[in-house]
Structure formats: C-alpha cells, structure tokens
Amino acid sequence: MESGYVTTPFGRRPMSLGMLASQQLAETIEPGMKRNKWKLFRAICEARPALGVTDRALTVLDALLTFYPDDEISEEKGLIVFPSNAQLSLRARGMTPATLRRHLAVLVESGLILRKDSPNGKRYARRDRAGAIGEAFGFSIAPLLARAAEIESLAAQTVADRELLRATRERLTVCRRDISKLISVALDEAIPGDWETFTMMFRALVARLPRVATTESLAPLLDEMVLLRDEAVNLLERHVKRQKTDANESQIERHKQNSNPNSTYELEPSFDTKQGEKAATINEGMAEPPDERRVRPPMPSAGTGNKTSGAADPESGPSLKSFPLGLVLQACPQILDYGPGGAIGNWRDLMSAAVIVRSMLGVSPSAYEEACLGMGPENAATVIACILEKGGHINSPGGYLRDLTRRTERGEFAIGPMLMALVRASGPTARHVG
Known part of the structure; x- marks a missing residue:
C-alpha cells in the first residue's frame, strides 16, 4: 500500500477492525507482483458468492477499474483511482449517487477496495513538475492485488462445483x-x-x-x-x-406328458376358489384358474411336433424380493395371533408363526420346504400369512402354495400385488374376509 500507515475514513464514517485488517493485508503485496485487471475481475465475478458481494457492487468495481490507466495492476504504476462521483456514476451505467455510495461501502466491507480519503474528503492527485503522480486520494485497489491468489483459487473452485x-x-x-x-x-x-x-x-x-x-x-x-x-x-x-x-x-425338446394320471402334486389336492370370488381373486394376483396350473401349453415349432421347455431357467433363481415386515403385518394382521406371545417383532417371529399356521392349514412339510427354496424363507412365510388372511377363498392351501412356488420359478408370480390387494381389503371401508 502506498501510504505505509493506517488511514481512517473521512467524515462520519467510522473506522472498523475489518478496514484495519484490509489495510494490513494490502501491505503484504509481494514485490513485482502483477495481474491483468480484467482477468482478475472475471475471477471475482466467478467467486462472487464466496466473496459476499452483489452483482451491482461488481458493476461499481468494473467502473472503478476503467479509471486505472493500464491493463496490468502493479505497485510500480500506483494503486489509487480517484474519479468523482459524477464520472463514476456515468461509467456505472447511470447509477444514482445514493446507490453508488451504498455499493462502494459493500466493496470496502468485503475487503476488495480501500478508502484513502484526503483531509477534506475530496478525491484528487498531486503531481510533480514532470507530471507524475506524487500522492493520490481516492480508492485503493491494493487488496485486489494482495488477494489475487485467493480470488483465483475461489474462482477455480466455484467453476469446478458448478x-x-x-x-x-x-x-x-x-x-x-x-x-x-x-x-x-x-x-x-x-x-x-x-x-x-x-x-x-x-x-x-x-x-x-x-x-x-x-x-x-x-x-x-x-x-x-x-x-x-x-x-x-x-x-x-x-x-x-x-x-x-x-x-x-x-x-x-419334445413335449412330455405325464402317463400316470394319478400322479398329481404329491400329497396336495387340487385347489380352487369359491364361486363368485374366482375372477376377483385372479384380478388381484392371488391365483390362476385351476386348469392353467397343470401343464404349460405346448409351443409349436416349424418342422417338428408340439414342444415345450417344461422347466424354468436354472440360473435365474427366485426373482421375488422381500417386502418390509410392517407392510406384511399391515396386510395380514391375523398372523399376529400365532407369533411368540401373540406378537411379531422380526422376521424370525414371522417364520415361526408361519410354521404353526402351515400345520393348521394342512400344508404338507414338503410343500412348505419347496416354497422356502423357491421363494426364500421370508417370502414363503409372507405367502403363508396371505393364505391365512384369504383362507376363506382357498379350498386347498397346500396345492395353492405349490402352484405359487412353480409360478415363482417361472418368473410369473410377484408378492407385491397380493399384499397391495390385502392392504386395500383391510381398509376401513372394506369388508373383512376371514
């Protein structure tokens, strides 16, 4: 800074510790340091949010920089600009004097410029006989040069964040x-x-x-x-x-049909739904028509007889996902009565209750074991809870469970629609089905 000592503002404007810190910072400019004023101004515009200045204040700073005679800012060429308010207002695109003073104060408070006031508060410069400026009073842009590295770093970070x-x-x-x-x-x-x-x-x-x-x-x-x-x-x-x-x-593969008509799903009898409930159950994703669960229809192929795969992809595995336990209990509240102590607090409790309900519904151990292998133990317990909730519509729970297990292996069954249907059925306006 050119003065080499602390300067205080003219008139009623008070001195602040921020001004003192800015003046001390301005005295730490490294010798020979230079910056292009317009590149530095662009960096200030990029880092504007981090510097805490407004766009109108940057308009005033832009006007101030136009009064600096060279494109490069350096101590050798002086760091004071001393335009009158009238000239500064013209270059600030006709800004009113009151607005101009307010934004000049913002630039001072943000530590981008300093005031170097004359004894009478006017802005002017004294020149020697050769015409060189000896001493000037106005605004010092020394803080811009002292904080150039910081400003450029803030601008780079702002660009990266954007x-x-x-x-x-x-x-x-x-x-x-x-x-x-x-x-x-x-x-x-x-x-x-x-x-x-x-x-x-x-x-x-x-x-x-x-x-x-x-x-x-x-x-x-x-x-x-x-x-x-x-x-x-x-x-x-x-x-x-x-x-x-x-x-x-x-x-x-050739289509293979079972030659033994008495060899049906092991111990489980066929299942069906009650009259009047069949279509609704199918629409809710609860079951398929009994005739569709036997053998998958053959797929004709050119040049051959009827052929079918007859099996699911062995590498695909179960495609069901477990749903939150709270949703399962909301859809199937009847299973709570069979939990340890009449409550279910975790999946282990639900699976224990499912074993009891499985036996009560007459589902064979082999059917439940296949469901656990095909769906996963959590999903198998969830299906048992759903069967209990809709038990009045299912004549053969064991056959129904085996059918859902086969559909799961083929990727044709999802638990979500079943749970959503039960949640809607258990609403305040729905009839409870036991």
Whole structure:
C-alpha cells in the first residue's frame, strides 16, 4: 500500500477492525507482483458468492477499474483511482449517487477496495513538475492485488462445483428418463415383477427433489435412482434371458406328458376358489384358474411336433424380493395371533408363526420346504400369512402354495400385488374376509 500507515475514513464514517485488517493485508503485496485487471475481475465475478458481494457492487468495481490507466495492476504504476462521483456514476451505467455510495461501502466491507480519503474528503492527485503522480486520494485497489491468489483459487473452485452440479443434474435427468421408460415397457409388455412398488418408489424419489438443487442434495438421490434403475434392468434382462432359453428348449425338446394320471402334486389336492370370488381373486394376483396350473401349453415349432421347455431357467433363481415386515403385518394382521406371545417383532417371529399356521392349514412339510427354496424363507412365510388372511377363498392351501412356488420359478408370480390387494381389503371401508 502506498501510504505505509493506517488511514481512517473521512467524515462520519467510522473506522472498523475489518478496514484495519484490509489495510494490513494490502501491505503484504509481494514485490513485482502483477495481474491483468480484467482477468482478475472475471475471477471475482466467478467467486462472487464466496466473496459476499452483489452483482451491482461488481458493476461499481468494473467502473472503478476503467479509471486505472493500464491493463496490468502493479505497485510500480500506483494503486489509487480517484474519479468523482459524477464520472463514476456515468461509467456505472447511470447509477444514482445514493446507490453508488451504498455499493462502494459493500466493496470496502468485503475487503476488495480501500478508502484513502484526503483531509477534506475530496478525491484528487498531486503531481510533480514532470507530471507524475506524487500522492493520490481516492480508492485503493491494493487488496485486489494482495488477494489475487485467493480470488483465483475461489474462482477455480466455484467453476469446478458448478461443473459437478451440471454433470449431476444431467445424470439424474437421464436416470429419471430411464426408470420411467423401463417401467412403462414392463407394464406394456406385462413382464412379471412388482412394478407397482417400483412406480411408488420412483415417485417418492422424484418428490424428494429439492427446488434449489445443490450437489450435496442431489448426490444421494442420484445414488438411490441408479440402484432402482439397475434393479429394473436386471429384472428385464432376466426376462429376456428366460425367453431366449424357452425358445431354444422348444426347438430341441419334445413335449412330455405325464402317463400316470394319478400322479398329481404329491400329497396336495387340487385347489380352487369359491364361486363368485374366482375372477376377483385372479384380478388381484392371488391365483390362476385351476386348469392353467397343470401343464404349460405346448409351443409349436416349424418342422417338428408340439414342444415345450417344461422347466424354468436354472440360473435365474427366485426373482421375488422381500417386502418390509410392517407392510406384511399391515396386510395380514391375523398372523399376529400365532407369533411368540401373540406378537411379531422380526422376521424370525414371522417364520415361526408361519410354521404353526402351515400345520393348521394342512400344508404338507414338503410343500412348505419347496416354497422356502423357491421363494426364500421370508417370502414363503409372507405367502403363508396371505393364505391365512384369504383362507376363506382357498379350498386347498397346500396345492395353492405349490402352484405359487412353480409360478415363482417361472418368473410369473410377484408378492407385491397380493399384499397391495390385502392392504386395500383391510381398509376401513372394506369388508373383512376371514
């Protein structure tokens, strides 16, 4: 700083510790340090939020810099500009004097400029006989040169954050589009899966999007959407793989029918629904018509007889996902009576209650064991709870469970619609079915 000592503002303006700190900082300029004033001003504009200045204050700073005679700021060429308020107002695009004074105060408080007031508060410069400026009173831009490295670093960080936010927004937009269209194609093609739950989860994520987006708020939402998209893609890919496997097997295997008409599903009798409830049960995803559960219809192939795969893809495995225990208990409250102490607090309690209910319903141990292997123990217990809840509509719980197990292995059964139907049925306006 040119003065080499502390200067205080003219008139009623008080001195502050911030002004003192800015003056001390301005005295730490390294010898020979230079910066292009317009590149430095651009960096200030980039780092504006971090510096705590307004866009109108930057307009005044831009006007001040136009009064600096050279493009490069350096101590050798002086660091004081001394325009009158009238000239400064013209270059600040006609800003009124009161507004001009207010934004000059903002620049001083933010530590970007300093006041070097004359004894009478006027801005002027004294020149020697050669015309060189000996001493000037006005505004010092020394803090800009002293904080040049800091300002450039803040500007670079601001640009990086903005680019990261832009990239995060783009990835989120693409992910939202992917999930929406994947769910649409799954519903249009009637692909097996709990797509109703997928839709609810997707809408919940979209509802959490903030109005003012930041990288910190969007990153966790993006991670959850990526996981949801990956799960949807996996279900669709498994369906495509299963279709290819079935098509290949239909070309090389002959259709085999059971020659023993008495050899039906081991110990379980056939099941059916009560009259008047059959169509509703099918619509709710609870069962298929009894005639459809026997043997899958043959698939004709050119040049051969009737052929069918007759088996699910051995590599695909169970495609069911476990639902929250609270949702299961909300849909199937009757299972609570069979839990330890008349309550169910975790999955172990539900599975223990399912064993009791299985025996009570007359489901054979082998049928329940197959369900555990085909669906998973949690899902098998959930299905037992659903069968208990809808027991009045099912004549053969064991045969029904075996049929659901086979449909699960073929990827044709999802627990979600069954639970949603029971949740709706247990509402306050629905009739309770025991």
